[in-house]
Amino acid sequence: MIRPLNWLALGLLLIIGSVSAAVDTFEFSSEQERDRFYAIGAELRCPKCQNQNIADSDAPIASDLRKEVYRLLEDGQSDEEIVDYMVARYGEFVRYKPALNRETLVLWFGPLFFLLAGVLAIVVMVRRRQKVAASAPAAELSPQEQQRLDDLLNKKSQDD
């Protein structure tokens, strides 16, 4: 009976432990400063863990980068300067929102291109179908065919 409770307690401890690990204690000079800190932290990818931003990651490097962001913020640097500072060291990779340049053109506009291509394909298909429908002779059955259809329908209703 006590066992499951123990496990639950242990689980809770682990969860709380892992959450608190990602929280550093920073003193911000203003509420606005704090918001900027979290906004930048959310936009920078942790180089070690790759699919977490540095605000969410427990990796030591993420903690170092958070400290660095804090230092630069306190230093009076702009958001852009701080992100550029990180990019100069860790590469474009640290940006969750990649800069628009020649290397990222496909990344930015690739989906749009595919969307347009899809729309174009649908338009072409619909047009073609309309054309086929318009040029096709009106669906009329020859007398023999009509007779055969009637027979079949009659047979069907008799079977029911």
Next chain:
Amino acid sequence: MRRALLILPLLIFLVLAGFFLSSLMSKEAGVTELELPSPLLDKPFPSFELPSVLDEQTRITQADLKGPALVNIWATWCVACRVEHPVLNRLAAEGVVIYGVNYKDNSADAIKWLKDFHNPYQLNISDVDGRLGLDLGVYGAPETYLIDAQGHIRYKFIGVIDDRVWDTNLAARYQALIEEAQ
């Protein structure tokens, strides 16, 4: 025309499959699973002034790193560095110039490590707070940078240097830098 359209999805699939397969294979052949291109390539080694691990009075700066050389980021807390260490010892014995950056470590542990496991480093920079590591874009240990005769970073290797990595990757790059310097 119709035929061509019908096999188009197959073609797209094959192109995509080929792309993914080649990325997978290149990862397999590559040495680490997460090798990010460093933005510091072909740029000068970041400037710094830090104490030597073995003698705190001695200050080391970027001007002291004379390439071509390896700059190896290591720490006593780094298990993989222990695996790498014997290889570095062998390379140093063969005349490869290796500088060490003791990254976020304490010097007492580092000195003991160098005594116990032999010291392959011509200089050992004590980067206790990880400042230099940050300027280098280090995000773990071990990492190894190749610098040329001008002190520019020419290559970054992430992970453990073992015999295979040296033979298939780093040796040729190091040799090329030496030939370039002559």
